[in-house]
Amino acid sequence: MWQIVKNIRKGHIGTLMIVLISMFLPVKNFAKPLREQTEYFLDKAYSYIAVNIDSAEYYADMVCSINRPQSAPFSKAKNIKAKVEFSRMHYLHSANQYLAVIENSKNQLDVLEAEVGLMKVYQRTSDNISFYHYRNSALKRMQSIQDESDKMDETDLNAFQTILRDFRSVSALYFYELEQINQSDREYEKLMADPELRYDVPAFLMSLYLKGLGIGVDRTALPAEQMMERARSLDDCLRYAERRGNQRLQAMSLRATAALLIEADAEEINLLIDTGDILENVNKSQIQIDLLPVQLLSRAMQIFAANGCIYDMIECHRLLASVYILQDKYEDALKDLEQSLSLFNDVRTANYPDTKNDSLQLQLYRDDYLNVEELWIDETPYATVPESMSSIREQISLAYSGLGDKVASDYNRNVYIELQKTIRLDRRYEARNELLKRSNRQLSLVIVILIALSLTTVYVYRKITAKLKLKNKEYAERLIKIYNLCTEILNISSGNKEIIDNLNSEIIPQAEELIGTKGLSIIQDNAVVETSAYVIPLVVSGTDKIVAYMVADNEHLQKEQKILLNIIAPYITSVLVNLGEYEWQQEYYNEIVEQHNIYTNKADNNKCENLKRKTYCSVVAESLPYIDRMKAEIMRLSSDSLNEERIRYISELVERINGYNNLLTNWVQMRQGMVTLSIESFALQDLFHIVSGSSASFRNKGIKLIVPPTDAVVRADKSLTLFMINTLAENARKFTEPGGEVTVSAQQYDEYVEISVSDTGIGLTEEDVRTIRETKIYNSSKKNGFGLINCKGIIDKYRKTDHLFDVCSFDVESTLGKGSRFFFRLPKGVKRILSVLLMLLPCSAAFSASTDSLLNKAYLYAEQAYMMNIESCYEEALLYADSALACLNMDYISNTGDSLGYIYMYGKDYADETVWLESGFATDYETLLWIRNEVAISALALGDWELYNYNNNLYLKQFKLYYAEHNIEQDSLRLQRNNSTLSLLLVLIVLLFVVLLVSGFLLHVKYLIRYRSDMQQVLSVMDKISESATVQNQQEFNVREVIQKVVNNIVYDIDQMVPIRNLSVIIKGTNGVEIAANYGNANIVLDKLMETVLQQGQTEQNNDNTNYLFPLTVNTINGLEVLGVMGISIKKDTSGWQEQMVLIVQYLAATLRSTILRFELVARNIEQIQEESERIKYEDNQLHVRNLVLDNSLSTLKHETVYYPNRIKHLLSLQQTSVNREADINEMQELVSYYRDIYAILSHNVISQTGDNIVNRKNIEVNDIIEYAQKIAKKDTVFNNTAHLVMADETLLRYLVKLLIDRISEYSELLSVTVKEEYGFVKFAMLSSMNSDQKTLDTLFHPLNNKDNMAYVLCRQIIREHDDMFNHIGCRINAETVPGGTLIWFTLPAVME
Secondary structure, eight states, X not given: OHHHHHHHHTTOHHHHHHHHHHHTSOTHHHHSOHHHHHHHHHHHHHHHTTTOHHHHHHHHHHHHHHSOTTSHHHHHHXXXXXXXXXXXXXXXXXXXXXXXXXXXXXXXXXXXXXXXXXXXXXXXXTOHHHHHHHHHHHHHHHHHHHHTGGGSOHHHHHHHXXXXXXXXXXXXXXXXXXXXXXXXXXXXXXXXXXXXXXXXXXXXXXXXXXXXXXXXXOTTSOHHHHHHHHHHHHHHHHHHHHHHTOHHHHHHHHHHHHHHHHHOOHHHHHHHHHSHHXXXXXXXXXXOTTTHHHHHHHXXXXXXXXXXXXXXXXXHHHHHXXXXXXXXXXXXXXXXXXXXXXXXXXXXXXXXXXGTTOSOOOOSOOTTOOOHHHXXXXXXXXXXXXXXXXXXXXXXXXXXXXXXXXXHHHHHHHHHHHHHHIIIIIHHHHHHHHHHHHHHHHHHHHHHHHHHHHHHHHHHHHHHHHHHHHHHHHHHHHHHHHHHHHHHHHTOOOOHHHHHHHIIIIIHHHHHHHHTOSSEEEEETTSOOOTTSEEEEEEOTTSOOEEEEEEESOSOOOHHHHHHHHHHHHHHHHHHHHTTTHHHHHHHHHHHHHHHHHHHHHHHHHHHHHHHHHHHHHHHHHHHHHHHHHHHHHHTOOSSSOOHHHHHHHHHHHHHHHHHHHHHHHHHHHHTOOOOOOEEEEEHHHHHHHHHTTTHHHHHTTOEEEOOOOOOEEEEEHHHHHHHHHHHHHHHHHTSOTTOEEEEEEEEOSSEEEEEEEEOSSOOOHHHHHHHHHOSSOOTTTSOSHHHHHHHHHHHHHHHHOGGGGGOEEEEEEETTTEEEEEEEEEBOOOHHHHHHHHHSOHHHHTTSOHHHHHHHHHHHHHHHHHHHHTTOHHHHHHHHHHHHHHHHHHHHHHHOOGGGOOOSSOTTSXXXXXXXXXXXXXXXXXXXXXXXXXXXXXXXHTOHHHHHHHHHHHHHHHHHHTOOOSHHHHHXXXXXXXXXXXXXXXHHHHHHHHHHHHHHHHHHHHHHHHHHHHHHHHHHHHHHHHHHOOSOSTTOOHHHHHHHHHHHHHHHHHHHSOEEEEEEEEEOTTSOEEEEEESSOOHHHHHHHHHHHHHTXXXXXXXXXXXXXXXXXXXXXXXXXXXXXXEEESSOOSSHHHHHHHXXXXXXXXXXXXXXXXXXXXXXXXXXXXXXXXHHHHHHHHHHHHHHHHHHHHHHHHHHTHHHHHHHHHHHTTTTOSSHHHHHHHHHHHHHHHHHHHHHHHHHHHHTTOSXXXXXXXXXXXXXXXXXXXXXXXXXXXXXXXXXXXXXXXXXXXXXXXXXXXXXXXXXXXXXXXXXXXXXXXXXXXXXXXXXXXXXXXXXXXXGOSSOOHHHHHHHHHHHHHHHTTSSOOEEEEEEETTEEEEEEEEEBOOO
């Protein structure tokens, strides 16, 4: 009963009356058995569905209240309730009711009825793919029911025929609305072919109504005859509906008759009057024919209102507005149209209660020019009827045009056009996309099952082999960690005095964790060793010399731990022996560093500039908490009570945020200026000439810049186009190596010019390309960030400006390692002299050109018509449009020879372009659409309604035909057939996985056993390499002998892995001389292959089945360095040995580098310093580019976010006087949420552009800084000298001191500069004569207090950079009042002795 009460609470008076009457019904009706009661209520519900929907809903609720949800009566009642909700335009509720029937009912007829009902819902909401989905499902179900029809009783057969007729009616109406007349007529013919149609009153009435709309009329008859046929059919429908008491069909017939009268011309009206019997029933009062539509619509509206048919009421209001517009009663028309929009708003609230009183309400005109209908389609689709909304917007545009309000008229015209595009174009693409998604979902299901099977296989596999695998895994992992640790030991580089300290600080902690012991250390040979400790003497191999001791505090080590310690010991010994020459090498290194500093001076300036930009980035970051606070406070606002304190607090937050925004705005304006959009036609060569003039940066990097000349003319913003070309060219330069090429070129096509920047650089991965194409923000940490964002944003802005820019696009093509090509497209421009010549040329001259030329000229004329409309030259626009049609007509006659097929700007009695389209004639229909739209716009502005209606109707009709989607139904059927194929595939995959499971287990067991044995062999080889490579006597050291010793000692173990004939090792000395060692007979082929690998610097393994080459490579600061190559000639191949050799070769390379090659460290150090100098140059270039990117990033942030705080501030100011405070609060909440989200995204990208920390820390003599300060300060400033060392970036420290001294001296006197050490920090203190209170000093370094001069903020940023570098250990800057003035101080880490 709660459902009945719910309806009463909704205000359904009819339901209330039924309940009251039911209270006095004979008790025997409710005392009947459940089945009889159910049948009684269902019969009542069906009888009321076309008479009183409230009553129908009441009886359906009664059925639901006495039946189970899974029962057949319950499903039938649900279908009735869904029809009631559909009549009320509660499409969401209606769809949910139908879906519940499909999900729960087992009765195929009920499910079929629900599917047909969903077809109606999705027809009304223009959801094509859903319509076809349920239509195909209904067709399949109807076939299944028909196959079983011999088992059905008469009642079910009649029900099936009723649903089938309903299906035909819905399909016919759907195709008719899409202008697919042939398909619509075929469905209507199938409906009329039913011999029992006349006995199904609702279906028969619907057939008459459909013919009245124009479905199924004689297409060969004249238009007037077709109109008479439609009028007679509507008259019959009205008479039968009145006789049968079908109120809804009565009202629909009256409305359709009114629409027919509005549509008819004077000749057709006279024909109707002469045939008096047709209008006799609808015009019993004998009123004037021009007043009859208003009376008919009023009668229809009364019936619709009584039955709650909101959609039909909306249509009546729209048609009334059409009548008023024809009568020049534009104000009355706007009232009815506003009522239609109000009803739509009510429907949206009924379907989506959360949208009540939000800002997205339909209005006659919006100052913000927001297309609310588009947002409804995305956010509240079940409250949206795009076809009806589009028609209403057209009527509003006409009414405003009649009133002379061009702005409002244009707004509604634009919404009308965009809705048509959405319904046809966007929905067509959505339909395709949805089909693809459904296909992907089926494939995803298979993939999910595959993954599940894979996981199951892995799970079972792990359970079976858990113990064996775990033991082998732990053993193998420990060995690998030992190998890695030994490699790190060999790479330790320090002087003899520091080597043991480095071993204890870097290696020993890792060894303790790996071995599982504590108290491990390396002590020198003269240290005292406790007797209770476990001690391993580090003895030089082949001698009794002890160089150090490895000591473990725990005497009770396990056997395995002792073995591991003894494995590590030889490596430590080798390092201690081979690093005897480090001390003097370090001194030499320091001398070279002094020369290296020369290269750093050039980078200092860019570093300071980068610091300034980072400072403004920090300003960006500082404003985000205030935005969060503002959002939190706005979310707490309520329309019920006005909290003035909160509003004041929010206003303060807005002012603070605006303060930060003003700082950012000043910076952006100072650095870049304001960017405006100015569309013009210009020659690309002008821009190419500018790009060619900036080739120096390319030459400096060794890159060739190629800019071929072009004669292309584009229509766009000239400055933005230059910006895009420069951005892409700079991007290509950055990622192209010296010796490469960057090409900037243009290619002309029929409708657009493609501008591309290609390079031979590093290229992009497929994932990078996909990310650039599909996302708005590209991860700047990988390649690029705001440059590409800006380019894509400019293209998006073009596309939103006008359909002229529909050709605009931005894309990338790339192959990793080969280069990339970024390109964008702009519409072709027209030189002004060309348009003038076209005006002067006679038509006959223009028509002598070829077909392509005629179509091109038609396009150019259409473009000129568009430009004339923009400049409000409407008569000139019509002249250009007529010329464009003339070109298209000449193209038509030259291809077909049919002079009767001419189309005209206004030609009601002549052919139109739909005849061309239906006949299959190929022409430029998009230009034709453009022409019709421009003519309609001109006619609307000039008040020529006949011309407007003719061209607007043709535009709409052609649009529907040209962009009609004919293959969705077939695609949906193919998708259904694919499901069975996927199911079969799934079964086969399951069987395959079972086989793989068993096979994988057997192979894995074999692999695990083999792997453990292999690791033991590798460890043995590595021990012998370490022993052989240890240098015992530096004076008698011979590189060749050491390498030969290594080869001789490891050859036996390698032969156990794989039978070998030869083993050779060649390394490249630092002087370029190759050193070789080998085992076995000479192998010329192997030697040549090794020479080739060494000369080419190959880093990948290579083989030719018998000869295997393994490059000896190590990682350095410059990447992978090739030291040499090991070659092996095998007798017989075995499995797994190559993986073992990879470990051995890596270890051999590390050992050779840590022993043999270290003795030439002087040359290496010189080379490293040179490389470091190159790195400094590279970093300098990077800083320069980063500065440019940061400028662009900050500009983007400013332009995208500066609007919102002011808008929020404005809304806050309205709270005291606002009539609709709740709406304003909702708008503020939406604004602040969007503002916070976009600010967070953009600020994150800005901060991500700042790059790594720019602090290059070093130990600095404080006295050097004092001397620098004395040079720039006044002579009477007192300084103190100190011997302290400070750890800082010298460039930034000097810049900090200069900023402080300059800023202090500007407004006061610098009295003294003192430096002292406190708690591990060096404190710099500057005393000035400035008199300030502490409250002012507390905000001295805050950005908002330094709007005119950011010096103090820059100082704060320098300290922050150092604090970040030193892991926030306490670098600080502050100001405080002291006797005699103000003390400004900062701290940096001291270098401890």
